[in-house]
Amino acid sequence: MPPGLRPHDEFHVSYLRPYIFDANPRRLNDGPDLITSDGHEGLQVLVILDRRVRGNTAMFNVRWYGGDNKDSWEPESNLDQARGLIERFRLTRSVRSARPTCSDLRSV
Structure with missing residues (x-):
């Protein structure tokens, strides 16, 4: 100016x-910027x-907000x-797995 x-x-x-x-x-629509605790974006x-579990590490398939729509597998620690x-x-997974399956209904 x-x-x-x-x-x-x-x-x-x-x-x-x-x-x-x-x-x-x-x-x-760009997502909001996230500033981590150590000051990095x-x-x-x-x-x-x-x-999924690989060895003793739980991995989550993550979709990022405002990213390039590429999903990635991240360890829970990240x-x-x-x-x-x-x-x-x-x-939601525990509710979904609690639903009866076809084999459960046959045994009734």
Whole structure:
């Protein structure tokens, strides 16, 4: 901005408009930046898709918010910021596995 112009931090109320959510999937929406505890930038977890165990390590298939839509397998130790999503994933898995299967119904 040229030095002769001073931005004004006040504006007239007529410039305000109500916020309207745009659900158009083609519009680019960048995810919020995540700053880790050590001050580095990171990605935010959108959803946890799956879980597998390799040796003694639990791995989660993660979709990243605002990323390039590439899912990745991450060890649980890398997902400290997503503890709530991990718990929600485990709860939905336990509810899903509690449903009766066809073999359970045949034995009745």
